[in-house]
Amino acid sequence: MKKYLILLIVTIVGTLSSSAQSQVSAKYQGEVELGYSFGVGTLATDRINLHSINGVKVGDYFSAGIGLGLDYYRELYDKGELLLPIYVNAKGYVPVNNKVAPFLSVNLGYGIGLTEGLKSCDGMLWAIALGVKIQKFKVQLGYTSQRISEHGIGIDMNAVQLGIGIVF
Numbered sequence: 001m002k003k004y005l006i007l008l009i010v011t012i013v014g015t016l017s018s019s020a021q022s023q024v025s026a027k028y029q030g031e032v033e034l035g036y037s038f039g040v041g042t043l044a045t046d047r048i049n050l051h052s053i054n055g056v057k058v059g060d061y062f063s064a065g066i067g068l069g070l071d072y073y074r075e076l077y078d079k080g081e082l083l084l085p086i087y088v089n090a091k092g093y094v095p096v097n098n099k100v101a102p103f104l105s106v107n108l109g110y111g112i113g114l115t116e117g118l119k120s121c122d123g124m125l126w127a128i129a130l131g132v133k134i135q136k137f138k139v140q141l142g143y144t145s146q147r148i149s150e151h152g153i154g155i156d157m158n159a160v161q162l163g164i165g166i167v168f
Helices: 002-023
Strands: 026-040 047-058 062-073 081-093 100-113 123-134 137-150 153-167
Touching: 026 062, 026 137, 047 081, 047 153, 062 100, 081 123, 081 137, 100 137, 123 153
Parallel strands: none
Antiparallel strands: 026 047, 026 153, 047 062, 062 081, 081 100, 100 123, 123 137, 137 153
């Protein structure tokens, strides 16, 4: 399942970047983001996020890329737990001027448990956020959900996320 999801993500981004280059100017866009997610819901677990997105910016209004990150669930078990999110990211921009552009960001992907407590707990993830890019910096506020499943039993860990980052 994981292999097929990763293959699907790579195919989608590759298709977007190749078709975008033939119609509209497209260029590489990278992002690095540091965030904190405040857990909400049944399993309200806070987490620290470090994510990187590599993709293409198509014109002034759209970007798409592949995201990879580390989420540290500091309240799970005694030492905390690490999860590796892999996802497709799409952003729609509304440029106000040359320096400021509000955006809507959507992530869809899969999280893989890295440490002992989450080693066999994988699951789908999604996130939606509103933010603003000011020159090379960005700030965003969003909602994220990570499903962890083991032996067919799963739970959603939801959170309100605040992130800051650099766009290059």
